[in-house]
Amino acid sequence: MQALSLYPHSPDDVLSRIKQKHEVMPKNADVIIIGGGIVGTTSAYYLSKKGLNVVLVEKDKVASQQSGRNWGFVRTQYRDLAELPLASLALSLWPNLEKELAVDIGWKKNGCIFVAENEAEHEKFKAWQLDAKDIASDARMLSSTETAKYIPNLKTKVAGALYTETDGQAEPCLATIAFAKAASENGAHILEDCGAVEIETTARSVSGVLTEHGLIKAPIVICAAGATSYRFLSKLKLKLPQQIVRNTVSLTEPLNLLSEACFCGMGIGIRQRPDGSCILSSESDVDIDFTLDTMRAARFFLPSLLNHWSTFSFNLGAPFIDDLHRKVFAAKEDRLLEPRRPKIKPNTRKVNETLGLLKRHFQMPQEAAIVKSWAGYIDVLPDAIPVIDSPPSVPGLIVATGFSGHGFGLGPGVGTVVAQLATEGKSDISLNDFRLDRFVLGTFKPPHAPL
Template sequence: MSALSLFPHAPDDVVAQLGAEPVALPRQADVVVIGGGIMGAASAYYLAGAGLSTTLIERDKVSSQQSGRNWGFVRTQYRDPFELPLAIEALSIWPELEQELGQAIGWRRTGCIFVAETDAELQSFAHWHEVTRDIAVDARMLSGPELAGLMPSLRGQAPGALHTPSDGQAEPALATTAFARAAMRRGVRVLDDCGALAIETSAGRVSGVLTEHGLIRCGTVVCAAGLQSHRLLAPLGLALPQQSVRSTVSLTAPLPPLSEACFCGFGIGLRQRADGSCIIAADSSSDIDLSLDSFRASRFFLPGLLRYRSGFAFRLGRPLLDDLHERLSVPKRERPVARRRPRIAANEARAAKTGESVRQLFTGADGIEIVKSWAGQIDVMPDALPVLDSPSEIAGLIVATGFSGHGFGLGPAVGRHVASLASGAGPAAILAPLRFDRFARGTYSRPHAPL
């Protein structure tokens, strides 16, 4: 069975084995990147390309968390207008990455289509299209008959759709590990099972990263630590209003052609892979596992929760007990490395419901078989936009986090901008809406779409 055929996903079956030999903890580096997801791996690759000695540390394994658990969409379509320029930049990079990185990543330019279930939803797509037409030049609106001609497998009628033929897809774990391996070939030291305990500072600037295995001295730190970012930044006096939601995803056995384009509509998301298997998930429906930490920064999230309340299910169970145990038994300084490989339970009922929705929605999906399901913890921000910035409070600190469930496709562009910031360039104009201080200043907006 080929690597792209029912490729085992990192959360349960496979972790990245990047090198046969163990890597010693260096005493010093120009830059330390915290986090082995696609943001961290891409950043390390481009930092090394800029001539900076770089070490990447990951408390688990590279690609083992959300960067290996997501849908694999690479889209510009229906992005928040503030995020769209970064997505367009990233899309310009993806087609050449397999050749550049020297590894198959499953890239295919298959397009992306969002099908409207109601006239109101179609009007929302049309408004986005009108607002962004000068930059999202490949996006187009489809009428009901045009949609039926493009997607003959779609049962029933819909008023129309938004379609971007130039968007694409890639395999999340393959792409993330490809960046990490290419970074290693450029001289980056990649240390997994090496969690960050603290970002060290001296006289208002970064001086090193204290890991569970020792201190690495450096002048620049890239915090791309996903859900752990707020914990690492808080001791520096930087409050990051970051929370998490749990998203369940499933992989099907191969099916007849359903949708060439990455598909969202009628409550589901679907990506049909080259072998016919499909990645499926409930669109804009997530679980919130309540814990004591759930109430941190709640004032930032309450308006969005109320606005999109039908898209969230609150769960009370093991995460609350784990949180209580951690607070009572784990020193605060060690919490960033606690519960390093959690068993993130898939919502099996939601997975089954999604599979049934696919069966009803597409001709040819009658024999759908779910091979496996998994879940990931998505770090979210109140406005569903990431933070990509070098906060002025701490010289030498770069933050790239909070991608709110739609960051995978942005990875290559994020890596380039991180390398530019680390090399001393000022932030590009397109990063202005992604500043760290927008929450303290009250300049953030409400989410463009459900989290």
């Protein structure tokens, strides 16, 4: 069997400080970005390319949270129709990024395939393909026989599949860190171990960011803080009904070719990497760890919870106790910054279940094993599409958050759009469906797919 290569494995083993020496914290900037994930780093890169003085603050390391822990799919396929223009923009950028950033990010145009276990699911994919054909023109339906040709080691007979040849994959940590380093080379200040405490305003307009190490002044602030975005926005009297779910991911030892394309179906998601190892996860099953914040905005999520009850696992344990301890005993500033890098435990039951499904559905060595597993917190919104907006009630603020587990592939497109918002006050792509006030106004729609 092929040996596991030294190709970096997500997430923590490829994390490193963007600069080996701490920078002197600037007192002023044109733009401050909160969050060192894929949205924050791409925004920093495209803004720095425009010549702006950019400061990015991250309480831990770049890519240390969900942007370094996701599956690494880069897809237009089966997205909410509202996301498709943004996904198409991102996909037009990905193929040239390794040359542009001058570093390996694991990009490969290997396609994406979603298999349908039954005719009902096949019809659902077909309906999406017809609705999306003007934008996602490369997506096409496969019959059962055609699917077997694309995935010859698939043992289970399926009704067919949805396939997009032009989709691909990249390594989450490598790509996110590459954008941060490129932004730094363009003159951006990437401040790791520097947590944001509060967005400052003067006469209701943005005036800077108070960090744990002091105040940085700027007329524009981009909130790309992922799962903690609602905390910053609530202080500005902006409501974001954001919740957190836990997703478990595993890395297998190198295997024979299972699927050239990124694969979803029959309860599992697979991304096979260059050395044959696979990123493996449950297709849609996630954990909800009860904390004191769980009931916040719960009413927005009840319809989805009731409709897709079987895809959620509810847990009451260490996260609740830790959260209670922080709220009762920790200082106010510490509560905003901790846990700086949460110890997110993978669900071992799901690790075993997904490996079992892999062996059940694919021809493969029975001794195939998991090398390691990890988990990440996904910030979700009730309609499972993001907020990308500059709310008029707080001039100078741009919000880019709530990507609900499928923001990595959108990253370069989001960074491009955010840079346009910051410099021109508008973007080439309509962002009407991503407005923050859709939740207050009640104009948001049910999720396109289960959260």
